[in-house]
Amino acid sequence: MDGPSLAISGLTKSYGSTRALDSLSLSVASGEIVAVTGPSGAGKTTICRLIAGLESTDKGRIMLSDEDVAHQPAQFRNVAYMFESYALYPHFNVFENIASPLRSPRANKRYSADAIRNAVDDALALTEMIGFGHRLPSELSGGQKQRVALCRMLVQDPSLYLLDEPISHLDAKLRHKLRGAVCRRLTATDLPSIWCTPDAVEALSVGDRVIVLSGGRVQQIGTPEQVFLRPANITVAKLIGDPSMNILPGRFEENSGAMYFRHDAGAIQVEKSRAVVLKQRVNHQESLLGLRPTDLILKCADGWTGLKGQVYTVEPFGKYSIVTVDLGGDRLKVKTKEAVMVDVGDTVGVELTTSDSVIFDAQTGEVQ
């Protein structure tokens, strides 16, 4: 595509002695959505504020198409920014709030009254807010205000979309619909978009690519599949998935041709396909094995010679259950679609069913 694109390099920002963002480099193609996720304080909002020009950069470049806008004032950047705090005009009603960027003297073109009405009505329909046009923000719930802020972003004709937690306060059903509807709309514009969310599963859902941030640093950039299947380090592994990957400490050992990962509570047989990596780690001090909850199954403890533990909790969710197994302090979550026939306190065996476990270095936490 030949629409606008965004290229950021070496972007850095400190607040006093706190490094909020540390040398971020990132490109977003036209029509691409990059999802940014991480815990609170990771630097998600800082990225948006720097790109929008609401904060000055300490270092780094922000290229919008071929122009470095890092030192341009905010009003010249033509960025549609949906704020986490909504930032609605309290004295404007819903319609006027949404229409405000189109009526602004700085809008990049003149819109007729009909064009404005159509654009606003269309956005209100999409977000199920028809009939709320005359309400003031003070007469709306948090979720309704969030939808107004989203509408105000969607009606604009910018060079770039920035969405900071756009759907976090909506109910599950509307979140589901808007992930699809908003993504399809953004993708259809040929513009680059950045979608920030603390919900890592939402990031996997909406991003063509996902950035995982922690403490102002990029932990991983990749497609949703890459981030989910091969997290770059244990920080990423602990953030991604529902529930996230289990991280088990232990050592690799070879026994009559088979490879095992030994924990105090027993050994798990691991695949031989990754024998090269594993061979190097045999007798190594300690490794961390990443085990996805769906790749584990419970076994009857009688006669089971592998990993064993006690059932700590059983949580039935309807279409699946999560069983937490205590291994003398370390805990494993097992996610299963089968009926669960165990009770709290029962001793159970745990088996690994995949040939694709992930190994991390115990010192660095990096994937091996």
Place this chain on the structure above:
Amino acid sequence: MAHVQLEEVWKYYGDIEAVRDLTLDCDDGKMLALLGPSGCGKSTTLKMIAGVEQVSRGNIFIGDRSVKDLTPGQRNIAMVFEDYALYPHLSVRENIAFPLKVRKAASRHIQTRVNDAIALLNLGDVADDNVKALSGGAQQRVSIGRALVRDPELLLFDEPLSHLDADQKVYLRGEIKRLQQTIGLTSILVTHDQIEAVAMSDKVAVMNEGMLEQVATPDELYERPANLFVANFIGEPPMNLMSAELSRKGHLLQLRGYGWSLLLNEVQSRCLEQSRGRNEITIGVRPEHLSVVSPGSILPGQSTPDGSITGRVYFRELRGDAEVLTVSIDHRTKGGVDWENPESSMVVETDGPSSITVGDELLLKLDTDRVCIFDSSNGANLLLPD
């Protein structure tokens, strides 16, 4: 602990009926969740049980005792609040000891009870810290400890997890459930979050506009929702609902919608026999009860086999180990989705990550035995006995 019973309980605020004719049970040692959208009456119900709101009509029993006319202090109930409600200037130990000190219990007794609670809730490392220094999850554990030392007959949880970060929510959800099961606490949980309700409770009461829609185990609610409200409220992504017509085919019945048909099994056919010709029917299919049988294998003009439906992928989302597809099934929208018309698309959940991409033509197979069938006019699930 004790068995709790609500008998035909009503609550009026002036002309407004906040709770209407609510009859509910919570067995000794079990957890019952009150779940529903905001304004459904769940918090009002909890307040009536706690005694901070009067019951307008009906009765509430804890054990064999009617508590309707008792003050909150006389009811022997403890409550855990959304915002912890701890004493910010006191330590963990002092917060937990507080209710016993107020009752002027012997200091030896206080010490034993408080130490037990600290051990039970894994607060040993922070026992002498000021509560302000703790994470939200640890503060909520302190507040549970403070509730438990009084040895209440009933524990009430009012949205206990809603202020916590995602990881702490998952952790404390498990801890509360474990505690509740291992020491057999009779508990009532109020939440707007269905995940919390089903994960923690033995039974869930789904409320709507002051009335009880269904009370059942989490599995029953999910597999056999009593009506369209429950079907639509429980489950994420939501159940697919499509209008259909009922006709006879041999000795069985068949449902037909736009571009699909579904021959019902014998049991379903028998249940629906009386409904034939009278009712508008809505069929409900959970996203995971649709399977992708053959991406890209349908030829134009080919008719869709019974029990299947064809469509084009409009949106694909990886949700970790699952993948959710929004599939356009109304061929009049040419692969698009008309958001005003929910029946123009279906949501399918499969194992992820898959190689399916947006624009793929799919043949979806419905799991006949697991569909729900509702009367569109009153919402009742027609496959359940009256």
